[in-house]
Amino acid sequence: MALNIIVCAKQVVDPETPASAFRIDPDTKQVVPAQGIPPVVNGFDENAVEAALQIKEASSDATITVLSVGSGFVMDVMKKPLSMGADQLILVDDPAVGNLDAFGTATALAEAIRKIGEYDLILCGRQASDWDNAMVPLGIAEILGLPCITIAQKIEVSDDGVTVHKALSDGYEVVKAELPAVVTITNELGEPRYPTLRGIMTASRKTPTVWDASEVGLSHDQLSHKLDLTELYIPVSDTECEFIEGEDDADSGRLLALKLREARLI
Amino acid sequence: MLDYGQVLDLLTDDERQVQSTARDFLDAEAMPGITDAWEKGEFPRDLIPKLGEMGYLGANLPSEYGTAGVNNMSYGLLMYELERIDSGLRSFASVQGALVMYPIYSYGSEEQKQNYLPKMASGEMIGCFGLTEHEGGSDPGAMKATARKDGESYVLNGSKMWITNGNIADVALVWAKDDGGVVCGFLVPTDTPGFVANEIKHKLSMRASVTSELVMDDCRIPASQMLPDVRGLRGPLSCLTQARYGIAWGALGALEAVYEDALAFSKTRSTFGKPIASRQLVQTKFVDMVSDHTRGMLLAWRLAILKDQGKLNYSLVSLAKRDNVRAALLAARSAREILGGSGIVLDHPSIRHMLNLETVDTYEGTHDIHTLILGRDITGENALE
Ligand SMILES: Cc1cc2nc3c(=O)[nH]c(=O)nc-3n(C[C@H](O)[C@H](O)[C@H](O)COP(=O)(O)OP(=O)(O)OC[C@H]3O[C@@H](n4cnc5c(N)ncnc54)[C@H](O)[C@@H]3O)c2cc1C
Numbered sequence A: 001m002a003l004n005i006i007v008c009a010k011q012v013v014d015p016e017t018p019a020s021a022f023r024i025d026p027d028t029k030q031v032v033p034a035q036g037i038p039p040v041v042n043g044f045d046e047n048a049v050e051a052a053l054q055i056k057e058a059s060s061d062a063t064i065t066v067l068s069v070g071s072g073f074v075m076d077v078m079k080k081p082l083s084m085g086a087d088q089l090i091l092v093d094d095p096a097v098g099n100l101d102a103f104g105t106a107t108a109l110a111e112a113i114r115k116i117g118e119y120d121l122i123l124c125g126r127q128a129s130d131w132d133n134a135m136v137p138l139g140i141a142e143i144l145g146l147p148c149i150t151i152a153q154k155i156e157v158s159d160d161g162v163t164v165h166k167a168l169s170d171g172y173e174v175v176k177a178e179l180p181a182v183v184t185i186t187n188e189l190g191e192p193r194y195p196t197l198r199g200i201m202t203a204s205r206k207t208p209t210v211w212d213a214s215e216v217g218l219s220h221d222q223l224s225h226k227l228d229l230t231e232l233y234i235p236v237s238d239t240e241c242e243f244i245e246g247e248d249d250a251d252s253g254r255l256l257a258l259k260l261r262e263a264r265l266i
Numbered sequence B: 001m002l003d004y005g006q007v008l009d010l011l012t013d014d015e016r017q018v019q020s021t022a023r024d025f026l027d028a029e030a031m032p033g034i035t036d037a038w039e040k041g042e043f044p045r046d047l048i049p050k051l052g053e054m055g056y057l058g059a060n061l062p063s064e065y066g067t068a069g070v071n072n073m074s075y076g077l078l079m080y081e082l083e084r085i086d087s088g089l090r091s092f093a094s095v096q097g098a099l100v101m102y103p104i105y106s107y108g109s110e111e112q113k114q115n116y117l118p119k120m121a122s123g124e125m126i127g128c129f130g131l132t133e134h135e136g137g138s139d140p141g142a143m144k145a146t147a148r149k150d151g152e153s154y155v156l157n158g159s160k161m162w163i164t165n166g167n168i169a170d171v172a173l174v175w176a177k178d179d180g181g182v183v184c185g186f187l188v189p190t191d192t193p194g195f196v197a198n199e200i201k202h203k204l205s206m207r208a209s210v211t212s213e214l215v216m217d218d219c220r221i222p223a224s225q226m227l228p229d230v231r232g233l234r235g236p237l238s239c240l241t242q243a244r245y246g247i248a249w250g251a252l253g254a255l256e257a258v259y260e261d262a263l264a265f266s267k268t269r270s271t272f273g274k275p276i277a278s279r280q281l282v283q284t285k286f287v288d289m290v291s292d293h294t295r296g297m298l299l300a301w302r303l304a305i306l307k308d309q310g311k312l313n314y315s316l317v318s319l320a321k322r323d324n325v326r327a328a329l330l331a332a333r334s335a336r337e338i339l340g341g342s343g344i345v346l347d348h349p350s351i352r353h354m355l356n357l358e359t360v361d362t363y364e365g366t367h368d369i370h371t372l373i374l375g376r377d378i379t380g381e382n383a384l385e
Helices: A043-059 A080-084 A102-116 A136-144 A197-204 A249-262 B013-029 B031-040 B047-054 B072-085 B087-107 B110-122 B234-268 B280-308 B314-338 B340-344 B350-362 B367-379
Strands: A003-008 A023-025 A030-032 A062-070 A088-093 A121-125 A148-158 A161-168 A171-177 A181-185 A209-211 B127-130 B146-150 B153-164 B171-177 B183-189 B195-199 B211-222
Touching (some): A003 A043, A003 A136, A043 A080, A043 A121, A043 A148, A043 A181, A062 A102, A080 A088, A080 A197, A121 A136, A136 A148, A136 A181, A161 A181, A197 B013, B013 B047, B013 B072, B031 B087, B047 B087, B047 B110, B072 B280, B087 B110, B087 B127, B087 B153, B087 B171, B087 B183, B087 B234, B127 B153, B127 B211, B153 B171, B171 B211, B183 B211, B183 B234, B234 B280, B234 B350, B280 B314, B314 B350, B314 B367, B340 B350
Parallel strands (some): A003 A062, A088 A209, A148 A181, B127 B171, B146 B171
Antiparallel strands (some): A023 A030, A148 A161, A161 A171, B153 B211, B171 B183, B195 B211
């Protein structure tokens, strides 16, 4: 069955950036990219690419389009999904969409998806590691009028739709939807594959499609912030270390448990 | 990646992606078990099919025989990342790719290429390269191994020493003298009667790599196993130029590993109320490491461009191998020193890299032999022979 899968992927600050290199600009309320630490594709979005590739391997006739909205794209970073095996990459690259709130991002992605036209399944990461909002996929589904299943740890596509194992804290739920649908993917799905050299070479022959905001038909109004970020700061964390001494290991353990209970941690 | 001179900016998107992917992949798959493998004196064999799957074996050979066909910049970056984990891992890839697959590709018959290259690229088949003998490895022309023609066969006799991968190899590329005393290359399946590999134990260097003695006692192979398109020492020496190119990159990976570890340590280790990173004597060591790494990267980058243009001279490869390896060795010793007592245990990578680099400084032409090669090139006077 021919299947058009769109995977939304975001370029984010590397979450492995050491705390010592992490800087913010409180005036513009933005993170200042650390010198020498390139950004990465959001980890959950890589899981979504992996999910798409697994679906493609199972159904053979699928096309995977990776879509991203932003500005200042680093091409060797954004081409990673292509190197993993996705078929094409579309970037909505415009300063106007560089610093949107979740609503603006969902709008921009939804408009770009409309412009792409053909889609059966839209996959997103469960959340992006920069702001951890987890709002964009729901926004896309709302704008496009599609069902949305979140936090998929397993996903299968068949003629009558998509079946998802939705991760819960104590197990999973099996949820089905008709296509087209939006599904968000979590890391329990499994490690995203590494791009092989062959994959990187194949991707190097593909040129990403780049659209600006006007080509997608986005107006200034549509992108205005619905949420205002009032303050951005790095929290100061104090650590205090207390040694708990007991008569023996078992006693120390008991006293530790008491302390933790007092602190309402257990 | 340690990149003080912003060499990464000079690379293409794909080359940067090759580097960052190799780093992620090797950090996840190879780094966790390497210290243990080194301590046990074992090569981490479970990595071989994964390296094949990723395309890391013989990666810079044209893609027609199942190899990845990346350029020499990407290949160099791969060697860098492999040796950042351990010189044993890079040695494995160098031997497989530069010392066995490269000569089969360059000098082999079509049948040999078909038989060996795809399986070696996937890691299904492992190769070793037998040039050095017990006596004076620096003078390979003095080799004693012979290959006597007998009808449609060659009968090999002699032994080879310090051969990487010897005991895990399926095929040994053995260099031996034919009836006319000319050095030729022979692809010897390691299950051929009369062929024995003896593993060299008690090594305190390259412990995560297999090193062997090869003994050939009337070892008879079909004449079609000879590499048809090369005669004389030019054959093995051309392979060494390929491998030395990879070492020039690889050593910098080891340098980065020891530098990063010692730097992190120095920031948290305090004496007399201050972190040791704040001490001038300690800073001098780091500055030397970063200077050497930066110079080495620029040189390696230049080498890659010349190699891709087909303009790379073997003496410049000698210079890069000699300088970058010695720089890495000195950096590993400095890093070990900065770590104090902690530097002598395997919890930190510096002593492992330091001991490995003693081999890297010696094999593929010792530091001094490269000095003599360069001296000869510069002055026109031969102090080597
Ligand atoms: C772990 C390991 C793996 C190896 N893997 C392989 C392999 O896969 N295949 C292979 O064929 N070989 C391999 N080698 C062998 C390596 O290439 C040789 O050890 C190296 O070439 C030096 O040879 P040698 O040990 O016989 O020392 P020698 O050549 O005997 O040299 C001894 C010393 O004399 C110095 N010297 C020699 N000649 C001169 C001269 N003319 N003037 C001044 N000084 C001189 C040298 O610099 C050195 O310091 C490996 C070695 C090691 C340790």
